[in-house]
Amino acid sequence: MNKWTIKGYQPERDFLLVCDWLRVRLATSLGLDGFALDRWETQFSVQRMLGRENNSALVFEADKIVGLIVAEGPDEFHFLRTKDVPELFQLMCKWTQERIAKPFCLWSASDNTWETEQLLLQGFVKQANQCCCRSLVLQETLKSIAAPATYQILDVPITEYSWAQQQVKIDNGCFPWANSTVNSVQALLEMPSYRQRFHKGVISENGELVAFSVLWIDTQNQLAVFEPVATLQAHRRKGLAKALMNTLIRQAFDEGVRRFLVGSYSDEAHATYQSVGFTDVNYIDLWRWQT
Numbered sequence: 001m002n003k004w005t006i007k008g009y010q011p012e013r014d015f016l017l018v019c020d021w022l023r024v025r026l027a028t029s030l031g032l033d034g035f036a037l038d039r040w041e042t043q044f045s046v047q048r049m050l051g052r053e054n055n056s057a058l059v060f061e062a063d064k065i066v067g068l069i070v071a072e073g074p075d076e077f078h079f080l081r082t083k084d085v086p087e088l089f090q091l092m093c094k095w096t097q098e099r100i101a102k103p104f105c106l107w108s109a110s111d112n113t114w115e116t117e118q119l120l121l122q123g124f125v126k127q128a129n130q131c132c133c134r135s136l137v138l139q140e141t142l143k144s145i146a147a148p149a150t151y152q153i154l155d156v157p158i159t160e161y162s163w164a165q166q167q168v169k170i171d172n173g174c175f176p177w178a179n180s181t182v183n184s185v186q187a188l189l190e191m192p193s194y195r196q197r198f199h200k201g202v203i204s205e206n207g208e209l210v211a212f213s214v215l216w217i218d219t220q221n222q223l224a225v226f227e228p229v230a231t232l233q234a235h236r237r238k239g240l241a242k243a244l245m246n247t248l249i250r251q252a253f254d255e256g257v258r259r260f261l262v263g264s265y266s267d268e269a270h271a272t273y274q275s276v277g278f279t280d281v282n283y284i285d286l287w288r289w290q291t
Contacts, residue, residue, distance in 0.1 A: 004066070004088060006095050009056040018058070021065050025080065055099055059092060067092055075104040089118045093289070103290050110283035124287040142250065142277070147202060147243035156201040156212050158185050166209035167201070174230040193217060198224075200248060202231075202240045210235040215248045217257060224252050226262040229269070241272050249276075 009018070055077070059067030068080040069092055079092050096104060106124065108115045119126075147153055158164045164185045171180035188194050193216055201212035211231035217224050226248070231241050249260060262278060264270045 003061055004091055005060045006057050006069075006091070007060065009058055014058055017065060018068065021068070022080075025082070055096075057095065059088070069096060075100065075102065077104055077106055079106060084114050086118060089115070090122065093122045097289065103288055106287045106289070107284050108287055110285050116285075119287050122289065124289045127286040127288055142246070142253070144250075145239065145242045145246040145276070147240060148238055150205045151210075151238075151240060151243075152203045153200055153244060153247050154203055155196060156199050156209065157196075158188065158199065163209065167212055170209065170212060170230045170232055171228070173232060175228065188214070198248060198252065200244060202235075202244055204235065211240045211244055213241070213244050213248060215252055217252060217255075219256065222256055222258040224257045224260050226260070229262065229272075236268070242276050245273075245276050 007014075055069070055071035057069045058065050059069070059081075066082045067088060068078075070078045070080070072078060077096055079089070081088055081092070105127070106119065108119060110116075156163055156167060158167060161182060164182045167185050168180045168182055171178050171185070188199070194214075195217060198215040198217060199212070201209045204210050213226055213229040215224050215226055226245065229241050229245060245262075252260070260278075261281075262273055264273055
């Protein structure tokens with residue numbers, strides 16, 4: 001293990017290095033020639049990802065980064081590696097265990113048998129929770145799904161405080177860990193790949209925003225990602241999310257997008273995306289290490 005060095009993440013030293021490394025990893029994992037999102041936006045994502053805790057670190061081999069330990073919360077970590085090497089994985093586990101000295105969680109792709117073996121060897125136990133990423137390659141014969149008559153699908157003008165405030169309510173209601181604010185919602189406007197026309201919401205008959213979604217477009221690779229898709233609890237099971245996604249898919253398809261991705265975190269969301277036409281790509285398992 002002497003060939004690797006772990007250094008705590010320091011923004012002023014490591015920021016651009018991590019940005020570039022993540023861009024290469026993402027492009028490679030998607031089988032793309034290049035990742036078209038703007039460099040500044042990647043930096044913005046890195047800031048959000050690494051800024052939550054002080055438990056993030058880089059793993060170096062000589063002067064080259066080969067791994068990243070990211071704390072998603074006080075007891076939830078992601079390990080990213082350029083190599084599937086047992087000693088490297090063990091080193092990253094050991095560093096995390098020593099750092100927090102309490103049970104913590106890791107996410108791992110279900111089809112990664114190598115990592116599954118290593119997790120078991122390190123004393124991790126698979127949890128029941130699963131997140132699934134789903135993908136759909138669209139055909140021009142996509143069936144139209146309309147919103148119920150008492151609802152309308154419109155652009156969400158987040159430049160206006162009241163609209164941004166309504167989105168915050170939905171965001172935090174559906175994703176309590178998001179800690180959304182009006183400022184964080186309006187910060188989307190500064191992201192180069194953000195398109196107002198791909199940020200749509202469902203409006204109830206009393207003018208309330210009750211659901212919304214943002215579709216992020218990578219035109220170079222004809223790829224789009226739904227992040228997020230959210231509906232207020234009181235307005236679920238009415239087909240709003242399906243109609244909203246269908247509208248965005250049709251619009252993006254007309255502009256050349258051919259591959260759509262969405263991540264689901266619950267059985268309810270899972271069923272909704274399947275009904276739109278999404279099919280499974282992979283599952284991600286949650287593992288917990290016990291002291």
